[in-house]
Amino acid sequence: MKHTYPLGRLLGFVATLGLLLAAGPAASILQQVRQYRQQHEHELLAEYLRLLAIPSVAADSAGLRRTAATIADMMRQRGLTHVQLLRATTPGVPPAVFGEVRVPGATRTLVFYAHYDGQPVNPAQWAPGLSPFKPVLASGSLANGGQLLPLPAPGTPLNPEWRLYARGSSDDKAGVMSILSAYQALAQRGIKPTVNLKFFFEGEEEKGSPHLAELLHQHRDLLKSDLWIICDGPVHQSGRKQVVFGARGDVNVGLTVYGPKRPLHSGHYGNWAPNPALGLAQLLASMKDSTGRVTIAGFYDDVVPLTAAELEAVRRVPAVEADLQRELGFARPDGAGQSLVALINQPSLNINGLRSANVGAQAANVIPTTAEAMLDLRLVLGNDYQRQTEKVVRHLQRQGYFVTRAEPTDAERAQHPRLVRVTPETGYNAQRTPLDSPVARSVVQAVQSTVAQPIVLLPTSGGSLPLYVFKQELGAATLTVPVANYDNNQHAENENIRLGNLWDGIETMAALMTSK
């Protein structure tokens, strides 16, 4: 199985192209785009700082509206046509921002996708000097001794190792910025794209894209294309650029275990009143074994196995585990020795957070009334998010719990010794574009044309994107081409982007806009 056709050809091609990189038209376009960026990086940085300073989280709909309006302005300034906000029928839903560039003579159309909303923030958890929507520069990753920097004076070169800290700086305003800047560089240098360009920037991705299907369906004519390029997520941990052929599905499941109706003094009632934090701990402990394998019945059923081509691609992914473990500071990973890339091709169950009463200085000697956990279920091809959630519910029931979707009533409290509330959120399933699909070749070729090192081909991202919706509503194929650094604290406090990744992203997107 060393050289499966057509993956072998594709990968062989990737290798050759790396060597040919020095010269050729691709190179000249690359050089011009790079030169443009070098000459205008201060303006690009200033524009990006303005975009990052606008709060863009689900909890702040006004901030999301301002972000969408700002992006529409950025499109108009770059001469895009048909710039508009695509709205769902439900009022108050953050709009998607659309714009396009029609290229005379072009026969193919690419839609470039990114999202401008970010994960929820808890500002108290951010490092001193950082604030989610007050972007600041640092000399490197703060986790590795980087120091905060003042804004550099105009004219002073920007070090590509510098980091920009803000919510959304990498996930996924970096997508918006690199896509729009790539077109700007081409336009300013008079380089004509080889394909018609459409731009679609979503505002609800971190919420699970509850209205994406509706938007795509409403505007299916406007959004006709040969392929969607999804610019989201990080490049490979090895630092190599990558093309990702799919994404895992995702669904969050909230659990609330109930104790006494009011908090009780742990001295006067300890040993007698049941403690919901213990109940929750027992439930969570019952869901995984010591290697991190999920013990919920049927959890790994329904999975569509990887094709020969996909298995081969997985084998070629550079090993990064040892370096990552050192950097992340733990001695033994879960997964009983399987590689990281093998594990992200399986469904997962993660505890995103725990809360019951208080800890640390705020802790009081009480028996809490409730204990909460948020679970995150990642899905691979074949899993259904509702079926996967039901497996968790049945597991809770097998542990002797009465499962409710609402606050328990007095009657339920009186009848059931163990009560848990389940609050499933909107979810979606996984999607994968075959490695050997025709659309893959020119994309892989374009991305590879920007670097000498062989790029990484990943059958699926460990992260999630609502790719299934594009297939379902438009019959469209999707390929993900990320730009962010892997150590970007995406989804957590201290989110950041490495400037070099933003600049590389501009070159990657420009190459796709001029792909053969």
Place this chain on the structure above:
Amino acid sequence: MKHTYPLGRLLGFVATLGLLLAAGPAASILQQVRQYRQQHEHELLAEYLRLLAIPSVAADSAGLRRTAATIADMMRQRGLTHVQLLRATTPGVPPAVFGEVRVPGATRTLVFYAHYDGQPVNPAQWAPGLSPFKPVLASGSLANGGQLLPLPAPGTPLNPEWRLYARGSSDDKAGVMSILSAYQALAQRGIKPTVNLKFFFEGEEEKGSPHLAELLHQHRDLLKSDLWIICDGPVHQSGRKQVVFGARGDVNVGLTVYGPKRPLHSGHYGNWAPNPALGLAQLLASMKDSTGRVTIAGFYDDVVPLTAAELEAVRRVPAVEADLQRELGFARPDGAGQSLVALINQPSLNINGLRSANVGAQAANVIPTTAEAMLDLRLVLGNDYQRQTEKVVRHLQRQGYFVTRAEPTDAERAQHPRLVRVTPETGYNAQRTPLDSPVARSVVQAVQSTVAQPIVLLPTSGGSLPLYVFKQELGAATLTVPVANYDNNQHAENENIRLGNLWDGIETMAALMTSK
């Protein structure tokens, strides 16, 4: 074993006295104290509101200083002598407030103890309209449909069922207030106490009284007495007054389990990077069985069994479990069928709180870096708080964890797959005064003289007080005579006192000050 001597005599006596209550000198003093309170309850309430409005938590040392100064003023206004703030040598420690009343001809001396500091607060968790240090009245318990009330106009009678909501309203400024008001009523009615009175109000009880021993030692001459009356904790759940002969010891143990050094995207790293919230859940689940019995090796060793007299008293405690379960809304208590009073005579392990990353609307799809729990170990006679903590530490080690007292180093992270940090706080051991001790009789008699129903005699409170310190530093005996309602949310949000309990408390304390 139905009538052990001398408990039988004591209990027999209790019954008789109840019937004799109607008349007699005790009754007349009781009537005068009650009448004084009824005529001045608006002033007493106003004074108590001012005391409750001063923040009194360990985190606010300025507030604690103001509280101590205010209490000293209240003592002076009532004509107490030798009023002073007793200070520890360590600067910044909240002082104890002392005052006394020397009674010509009196041969016995009682010290009345209460504490003016309260448990930590998280104002966000308090009910709408409530704030820990903005005391407000309600028509009853908010948990049972009580409604917030405006302050009643002067002259309008105060309903004893009304509740006063504020941190410290029952634990334990209620002790301070009922003790000082009892003396005020006696003094205003010209009733001479039968014993010398000393008053000692501590400011660090909720922190574990780290400087109490030092204070008692420094001032052992000033504090000479025959008995300490500890006014803290609730009356019995049946509503009956009680005399408590001891208290459980207490120690808090904080646990922090470590995951990756930085929060990771749960999609890109889920299944591979170990999740500290799962590790913590597995640890906590390993500590108790399904009946709530602690499974830590040796946890129930060292316990001094109850005497025959104590067992008999335990048998006579009114059963309240069924009513409590209905009120608290759970179907099955821990303890495999043992009574609440039997269970509080055993050591306990409680989870006070859990925290890892975020839940609910703030939850993000991350693998958290740490997961924290705060444990509360209650100790009975025979347990040592350090030995009990060590049993927990050895249990963690038996679960395969490396136990550290500090943030783990890179070397420790690289060497140990499972890391937990243990942060034990100051603790203390249990103390018990024998039911058949000579000091018990007059106290039981005095408290019983205020009510017709037989009072409850409890060998130990489930809650904790640093009683061992009085024995150790002064060789002093202690008896606890509580005043608060049992459903006071002591140690939690929405702490409250039932006005009737405050008024009853004044009568109880006055009876002790005039005891034979």
